[in-house]
Amino acid sequence: MTDLATNVSQPPAAGAAGRSLWATALMRLRRNKAAMASLVILLVYIFAGIFGPMLAPHDYARVYPDFVKVPASLEPYPRMDAVLPAAESTARRARLEARNIELDGNTLRLEATSRREIDPRVTRYFDRSDLFSNTHIVERSADGRSVLLESQVERYRFIFGTDANGRDLFARILISIRISLMIGALATGVALVIGVAYGATAGFLGGRIDNMMMRVVDILYALPFTFFAILLVVFFGRNVVLMFIAVGAVEWLDMARIVRGQTISLRRREFVQAAEALGVSAGGILRRHIIPNTLGPVIIYMTLLIPKVILLESFLSFLGLGVQEPLTSLGVLISEGARNMRAAPYMLLYPSLALTLLLFALNFLGDGLRDALDPKDR
Structure with missing residues (x-):
């Protein structure tokens, strides 16, 4: 009798909080x-x-003419074995004859000669390329027909x-x-x-x-x-x-x-x-x-x-x-x-x-x- 009286005298438990239809939908969505x-x-x-x-x-709109349809790669472009041929090709466009080309890291040094005096603006041929930048003349011969150029090799990553x-x-x-x-x-x-x-x-x-x-x-x-x-x-x-x-x-x-x-x-x-x-x-x-x-x-x-x-x-x-x-x-x-x-x-x-x-x-x-x-x- 004591247990029964105790149970009857206890207050009713509070009702569970109701959920809106949107809350129920969100709960079901989380289970999916x-x-x-x-x-x-x-x-x-x-x-x-x-x-x-x-x-x-x-x-997204920049065009790299020197890197058309290059494959996806995590390694930077240009490849090291492609820098020297590109430097020779650029020198030919500038009407220079490349004598000696050295690549030290990302720095390119090129000795070039010409039959006539070399215009200092010849560096623009290199800077117009996507491969080279900050090209300048380090040394110049007395007659102006031989120069030592130094340029920075630009490296690009095209992961796709x-x-x-x-x-x-x-x-x-x-x-x-x-x-x-x-x-x-x-x-x-x-x-x-x-x-x-x-x-x-x-x-x-x-x-x-x-x-x-x-x-x-x-x-x-x-x-x-x-x-x-x-x-x-x-x-x-x-x-x-x-x-x-x-x-x-x-x-x-x-x-x-x-x-x-x-x-x-x-x-x-x-x-x-x-x-x-x-x-x-x-x-x-x-x-x-x-x-x-x-x-x-x-x-x-x-x-x-x-x-x-x-x-x-x-x-x-x-x-x-x-x-x-x-x-x-x-x-x-x-x-x-x-x-x-x-x-x-x-x-x-x-x-x-x-x-x-x-x-x-x-x-x-x-x-x-x-x-x-x-x-x-x-």
Whole structure:
């Protein structure tokens, strides 16, 4: 009796703190290792796109004529066995005859003669090259036909090699990640805002309004996209940001149809009818009940739309309507690598790996978000 009385007299335990639907989704997302790894990879891509071009050892637009299509290597260029032939070739262009060439570390000493008096400005031939810098005359003969030149050998590292124009491929990939992510984010964001609002409104109102709104979508579907892209260039010019905002304003059509179908299946659910019975406005029902319950399919479509826009940009750039030099994107780099695949396979390999990793990360993250936000699994 004493134990029973003691148990009865104890205060009830405090109830467990409730979780919001977003907190529950976040907890479930954290359990998905593939999704979290993909999220880390996407954050690395975003960081590389924002800060990478500023931290890269070379400017993405700088051309090195002496290092065209050099293979990827961790060792600096030029190779030591290539410095002496390059010095002889530069001396011949300056109309000098090289007598003796010595290389001490990164310092080059060259004895040269000429049939006539040597102009002191001959050092400019060496400084114009990517291999030599700070060239100056150390000694000069009395008649001025013999000089001793000293120059510093410039060493460059191209860890991903260079392209067909002699530009650092690593820096080009970093700037292409920035452009591709910016294009994908802008176009997808515009498609998300317009498509979700349009599709949810059409599906919830139904009837003649739904029919009229979807006929507008059908008419826009009939427009040839290539012709529309040419019109965009005519009206907006070659402005990448404005152009792909406009592209996103076309890509919302699929998003609107997906959201409309989900809305039609949700508008007669019990929680929607309960909200209507309580006097909640149509806009409130869309914001609080319809749109949140369509997030799963919407996010999955977003993960497919971003690579679709990236590939679309590559097609437009191939036609000369997209990204213009010296800017580039992953699609443009892959196109250039395909043209030089036999002579320089690394030009295709590294951009392809960068794009493939990005697409895998988007797909795995989309699957994880779908599982976390699916209302049927809560």
